[in-house]
Amino acid sequence: MHLRQPAVAGRFYTDVPADLRAEVESFLKQGAALPASALAAGDAAHLAGLMLPHAGHVYSGRVIGATLAHVRLPRTVFLLCPNHTGLGTPLSVWPAGAWQTPLGPVPVDGEMARLLCEADEDFSADVMGHVREHSIEVLLPFLQVCAGDAPLHVVPVCVGTGQAPVLRTAGQRLARVLERCRSRDGRRPLLLVSSDMNHYEDQRTTLRKDDLALDAALKGDADALLATVAREGISMCGAAPLALAFYALHAWAPDAAVRATLVMHETSAAVSHDTGHVVGYAGLRIFSC
Structure with a gap:
């Protein structure tokens, strides 16, 4: 069993389980109170993805909480x-196993991970891209609290290429796996992009x-x-x-918009009060309809 141990617990977020749960619940409660976090029933039915930041919780927690508020997570x-x-x-x-957090393990959807690796030669079962990478790990406690007692499985994909042709082809293959997942579960899976x-x-x-x-x-x-961030020198990690998520969604439902x-956009200056060197954080909800 591949058990991924936390790499940044105690640094990007507290490693004390009770404190971590309270912290996440507080951010979600604050977020739910913001008018911008409201999610109409019609929109919820077409929710296909999210983009969340991945800085330390003290910096990114407000944006994560607002964007996740009112979202009902699917199984995968x-x-x-x-x-x-x-x-x-x-x-x-x-490829399989689970990701450990201070709140417990989050199981990997091994079936979907296997199908993804079989779907395209560019996707490969590989743990090295993940063992020291923080940008999924910091989001998992939020997903765990949001899921509550409902089943939650993840398919972690670390993207190390920015080449549009590769991402476009990979998106087409990912779309096929998303459809397999929807057919199995009877509900659309969610694409969650981690980005500052x-x-x-x-x-x-x-x-x-930004x-x-x-x-x-x-x-x-x-x-x-992709063209904008390259042309304008935007360090959006x-x-x-x-882009992979967008390519996949367009391929999954070619006739859909x-x-x-x-939902929310701010910078690290909201916490540090240093406006000379900041990082931007934005929360997006992505719809396909």
Whole structure:
């Protein structure tokens, strides 16, 4: 059994289970009270994905809580994250077992992970891309609390390539697996993208660059997103995972419109009060209808 141990517990978030649960519940409660977090029944039926930030909870927890508030998680969540370490393969899929958090283990959907690796040569069963990567780990406690007693399984994918042709083909293959998952479970699985926005520039520059990237993201346009971050020098670490999600959703339902809504957007300055060097955090809900 592949049991992935926490790599950043005690640093990005508390490793004390009771404190962690209370922290996550507080962020979710705060988020649920925000008008922007409301999710109409009609929209909920078409919810296909989310984008959440992955900084330490003290910085990103407000955005995560607002974006996850009112969302009912399906049995299986496909987690697409960037590769900050350079380890592993271009599209590293954690193949089986579970991911341990201070709140307990989160089982991997081994069947869907296997199908994903069989679907495309670019997806490969590989744990090295994940062992030191923080960008899925920091989100799992939120998913655990949101799921409550309902079953929750994940398919972790670490994206280490930003090449549009590779991501487009991979998205087509991912779409087939998403449909297999929907047929098995009787409900659409969720794509969850882990990404921060622009990094380590001043507040004004970061907000401007974030807005450029978000404009493409809100349209569900993978090509425009990748082109924009490259052209404008936007250090959005999860642009490739988000593009992969958009490619997959367009391939999964070619006649559907893919769009996103912005739930919350702020920077690290909201906590640090340092406007000279900030990181942007945005929460998106992605719909296919």
